[in-house]
Amino acid sequence: MNKKIAIIGSGFSALAASCYLAKDGNQVTIYEKNDTIGGRARQLKKQGFTFDIGPTWYWMPDVFERFFADFNKTPSDFYTLEKLNPAYSVYFGKDDYITIEDTIDKIYAAFEAEEPGSSESLKTFIDNAKNNYDVAIKDLVYRPGVSPLELITPVTIKKINQFLSTIKRDVRKAFKNDRLAQILEFPVLFLGAKPSNTPSFYSFMNYADFGIGTFHPKQGMYEVILAIENLALSPGVEIKTNAAVKKINVDTKGTATNLLINGESVPCDIILSGADYHHSETLLDIKHRQYSEKYWSKKTFAPSSLLFYVGFDKKLKNVNHHTLFFDVDFEAHAKDIYDNPQWPENPLFYASFPSITDDSAAPSGKEAGIFLIPLAPGIEDTEEIRVQYFEKIIKRFENLTSQNVEESIIFKESFCVNDFIKDYNSYKGNAYGMANTLLQTAFLRPKLKSKKVENLYFTGQLTVPGPGVPPALISGKLVAGLIKKHHSN
Known part of the structure; x- marks a missing residue:
């Protein structure tokens, strides 16, 4: 192959695809609308503090290893990885929490301490989850979603019931203790749907959580972006920032021919969009779009988020690098996201304090805090609402962790629905794509290759395999493979 390929966006999937496409001998240029690369995985630096704006969880290290191995590299060639303990x-x-540590045996012990006998149930559950992980992450997710036959293997036929049941049903059947059940239901939230709408097969997320563990790249997730950029630049990928694409032009034969960027026409042989899929199609004339507005409106999207990046002038107590706050009704909050979209009265929230692990995240003696409230995409977003919700969660945070922190805040920055739309052209301001429900899995997701326009492709969290950083890397590999297949002479 020796094609001129234009890539829209510079998130994980776009960057990953650029590496494979350049390796295959193509002339690859990335066009990024913002002034820094990384898409949702950008960084915020302020007053000596450093925050990952987007992803903060490093799960499935084997997927990263497999990606770098494709280029005869390892993650350690670029960044230092630390396994978190506790995860x-x-x-x-108040003062009532369960800690998930860094080995499965410690986790069995924590479950047993909470509910005698539960460790045996957990062993059975995790054994099945590991089996699913081996099937999914080592095989199924590396298939391009072209045909339903991709899902039919001797192994998956035996697991058909796991596509018909749900995570919630399986967890609640095995665990009567509500606290333990909530911990087991938590990982699938990364897939963007309620546990009651997520197929049982996705229990492989529990193996990623308990069986493999949670890691942190020294200096943050942005180091992974910089590593992939390094890989991309080596074979000659060109990256242009402040380059917003306004139009994908298609000739009379139905072939994508050029991009309109900053008032100039940029000709290319192949166009790959790693930007939001819905937005990417709006860059086409209506007749060239595969999916209507009605199609998108009926899909289940992953939540949006209200995020706060907070600098504290002291070290905080009674928290870990990752801390979840499940002290309110999960079902009520979930309904406000998926069933009746509105601001939740009592939201669950998540907090990350990277400076507990990583000295580079905050000045000495200070703490960097990231707070996240999952929200329905598309709801009203105003500064007044953001302030109101920060007060809600910070007061609960102080009470639950038995400390005063509000007077120790040096600054706080917020990011919400409007920002996801402005910065990432995100459909309804969703935070991480289209949910992996049964009817939005594999070949049922939007396609990597346009069905209406020749030489136009898509990658990222709205197509296969789905939401999350590891799937984004895989998506980049899948689309590059598809392009190579269709354009090798």
């Missing part, structure tokens, strides 16, 4: 803690009330 995270979950608050259920």
Whole structure:
């Protein structure tokens, strides 16, 4: 192959695809609308503090290893990875929490301490989750979603019931203790749907959590972006920032021919969009779009988020690098996201304090805090609402962790629905794509290759395999493979 390929966006999937496409001998240029690369995985630096704006969890290290191995590299060639212990803690009330440590045996012990006999149930559950992980992450997710036959293997036929049941049903059947059940239901939230709408097969997320563990790249997730950029630049990928694409032009034969960028026409042989899929199609004339507005409106999207990046002038107590706050009704909050979209009265929230692990995240003696409230995409977003919700969660945070922190805030920055739309052209301001429900899995997701326009492709969290950083890397590999297949002479 020796094609001129234009890539829209510079998130994980776009960057990953650029590496494979350049390796295949193509002339690749990335066009990024913002002034820094990384898409949702950008950084915020302020007053000596450093925050990952987007992803903060490093799960499935084997997927990263497999990606770098494709280029005869390892993650350690670019960044230092540390396994977190504890992985995270979950608050259920004031001074009342369960800690998930760094080995499965410690986790069995934590479950047994909470509910005698539960460790045996957990062993059975995790054994099945590991089996699913081996099937999914080592095989199924590396298929391009072209045909339903991709899902039919001797192994998956035996697991058909796991596509018909749900995570919630399986967890609640095996665990009567509500606190333990909530911990087991938590990982699938990364897939963007309620546990009651997520197929049982996705229990492989529990193996990623308990069986493999949670890691942190020294200096933050942005180091992974910089590593992939390094890989991309080596074979000659060109990256242009402040380059917003306004139009994908298609000739009379139905072939994508050029991009309109900053008032100039940029000709290319192949166009790959790693930007939001819905937005990417709006860059086409209506007749060339595969999916209507009605199609998108009926899909289940992953939540949006209200995020706060907070600098504290002291070290905080009674928290871990990752800390979850499940002290309110999960079902009520979930309904406000998926069933009746509105601001939740009592939201669950998540907090990350990277400076507990990583000295580079905050000045000495200070703490960097990231707070996240999952929200329905598309709801009203105003500064007044943001302020109101920060007060809600910070007061609960102080009470639950038995400390005063509000007067120790040096600054706080917020990011919400309007920002996801402005910065990433995100559909309804969703934070991480389209949910992996049964009817939005594999070949049922938007396609990597346009069905209406020749030489136009898509990658990222709205197509296969789905939401999350590891799937984004895989998506980049899948689309590059598809392009190579269709354009090799």
